Amino acid sequence: MWIGIDDTDSPVGMCTTYIGAILVRRLQSEGIQVVDARLVRLNPNVIHKTRGNAAICVEAKGDIDTAFALTCACVEELAEFGAAETNPGVAVSGVQPPPDFYYAALRDFCNLGEAVEVLKSVGARYRGYKNQRGLIGATAAIASDFPDRTYELLAYRKREMWGFHRQVDRESLFFAERMTYPHTWDTVDWENDVVVSVPHTPDPVLFGIRGESPTWVTDARSYVRSEESACEQVYTTNQGTDAHLVPGTVGMLREGRSYLVRGTVAATPVTGPGGHVSFPLTDEGVEVRCMAYEPTKGFRDVVRALIPGDLVVAAGSYKGESLNLEKLGISRLADAVRVRPPICPTCRKRMTSAGTAKGYKCRACGARSRDPEIERLKRPIRPGWYEVPPSARRHLARPLVRGVPAWQQALYG
Numbered sequence: 001m002w003i004g005i006d007d008t009d010s011p012v013g014m015c016t017t018y019i020g021a022i023l024v025r026r027l028q029s030e031g032i033q034v035v036d037a038r039l040v041r042l043n044p045n046v047i048h049k050t051r052g053n054a055a056i057c058v059e060a061k062g063d064i065d066t067a068f069a070l071t072c073a074c075v076e077e078l079a080e081f082g083a084a085e086t087n088p089g090v091a092v093s094g095v096q097p098p099p100d101f102y103y104a105a106l107r108d109f110c111n112l113g114e115a116v117e118v119l120k121s122v123g124a125r126y127r128g129y130k131n132q133r134g135l136i137g138a139t140a141a142i143a144s145d146f147p148d149r150t151y152e153l154l155a156y157r158k159r160e161m162w163g164f165h166r167q168v169d170r171e172s173l174f175f176a177e178r179m180t181y182p183h184t185w186d187t188v189d190w191e192n193d194v195v196v197s198v199p200h201t202p203d204p205v206l207f208g209i210r211g212e213s214p215t216w217v218t219d220a221r222s223y224v225r226s227e228e229s230a231c232e233q234v235y236t237t238n239q240g241t242d243a244h245l246v247p248g249t250v251g252m253l254r255e256g257r258s259y260l261v262r263g264t265v266a267a268t269p270v271t272g273p274g275g276h277v278s279f280p281l282t283d284e285g286v287e288v289r290c291m292a293y294e295p296t297k298g299f300r301d302v303v304r305a306l307i308p309g310d311l312v313v314a315a316g317s318y319k320g321e322s323l324n325l326e327k328l329g330i331s332r333l334a335d336a337v338r339v340r341p342p343i344c345p346t347c348r349k350r351m352t353s354a355g356t357a358k359g360y361k362c363r364a365c366g367a368r369s370r371d372p373e374i375e376r377l378k379r380p381i382r383p384g385w386y387e388v389p390p391s392a393r394r395h396l397a398r399p400l401v402r403g404v405p406a407w408q409q410a411l412y413g
Contacts, residue, residue: 004091006055006137010083018204020056021233032062039235045256055137089134093124097143105140115139153217155206155229167227176223184211189391242398251286253318265310296388309334327387336377
C-alpha cells in the first residue's frame with residue numbers, strides 16, 4: 001500500500017516529515033512492514049505552501065484499514081490544526097496511482113477536485129481536514145515517481161526541546177561534510193561559512209544530512225555532535241534532482257513554473273536596490289529578465305561578469321515576469337573588446353578623433369589613421385556551469401557535484 005500525508009505543519013511549528021517518522025514507527029509497532037519512506041518535494045512556487053512544500057509517502061505491506069486508522073490518528077494528534085493555513089490530507093491506496101498527477105503537482109498546479117478524482121479512480125481511502133487542500137499533496141506523494149533519487153537523514157528533537165535553541169556543534173557539521181563530500185552535500189556552505197543543515201524555525205527538526213545513499217548520510221551523521229535526538233529517519237527523496245525543471249523557450253514561460261531556458265545575454269547586467277542583479281535574456285527577438293537575488297552571494301559575480309552576446313542556459317522559477325536563477329550554464333562567451341584611438345607611428349602619442357566618420361588625427365604631427373586600436377580583454381569567467389551557494393539552494397535544485405543531466409547538457413550545447 002501507499003500512504004500519503006501533507007499540509008500538517010505551519011510557518012510557526014510542526015513538520016510533515018516528523019509526522020511521517022512517527023507514523024513509520026507506529027505502523028511497525030502494529031506489525032505493518034514499512035518498505036520505503038519518501039520525502040516528496042512538490043512545486044516550490046505554490047502560494048499555499050508553508051515552507052518547503054514537502055509531502056510524505058510511506059510504502060508498506062499489511063492491513064490497509066489499520067494503516068488508514070493509524071495515519072489519521074497520527075495526523076489528528078500532531079498536525080497544526082490551530083493554524084489557519086494548515087489543511088491536512090491523508091490518502092491510503094492499495095494501488096499506486098499513475099505518476100501523471102505527481103508530475104503535475106511537481107511542475108504545475110493541481111486542484112482538490114483533480115486529486116479526489118485520482119483517489120477515487122484507484123479506490124483509495126482518504127480523509128481531508130478543514131478545507132482539505134492537503135489531499136493534493138497526499139495524492140501526489142502516493143503517485144510519486146523517482147527516476148532519479150537522493151536521500152536525507154533527518155534527526156528530530158525531543159518534545160521538551162522544541163522552541164529552544166538547537167544544540168548542534170558547528171564544527172562537527174563542517175567535519176562531517178569534509179569526510180563525506182561529494183557523497184553528501186549542502187550540510188554547510190564553505191564559501192559563505194554558513195551551516196545549512198540546521199533549521200532556524202520552531203519545528204521538531206534538529207538537523208538533516210543529504211546525500212547519494214542511506215549509507216553515506218548515515219556515515220556523515222556519525223560525525224555530528226548534538227543534543228540527543230528523539231528519533232531519526234532516512235527518507236528517499238526527489239531533492240537535488242532538478243525534477244521541477246522542464247525545457248522552456250523565452251516568450252513561452254508560464255507563471256509559477258520552473259524552466260531551463262537557452263538564450264543570449266542582451267545587455268550588461270545591472271545591480272539594483274538590495275544587491276539584486278538582473279539582465280535580459282533574448283531568443284528570436286523576445287526577452288525575459290533573469291534575476292540573481294542578494295542571498296545568492298558570490299553567484300552574482302558570475303552574473304555581473306556576463307556581457308551582451310554571451311550564449312547561456314538559465315535555470316530557475318518564472319515568477320513576477322522574471323526567471324529567478326538557480327544555476328547558469330555559459331555555452332559561449334562573446335569577445336570583450338576595448339576600442340581606443342590608435343598610437344601615432346611617428347610621435348608614439350595617442351591620436352584623437354578627427355570628427356564623425358573621419359577617423360583619427362595626431363595633434364603633434366598631423367598624421368591620420370582610419371583604424372582604431374582594438375584590445376581584446378580577458379574575461380573573468382569561462383564556459384561551464386555555475387550554481388547558487390548551498391545556503392541559497394532550493395530543495396529540488398540539483399547541485400553540480402551530482403553532475404549535469406544529459407537533457408540539460410544537450411540544451412547547453
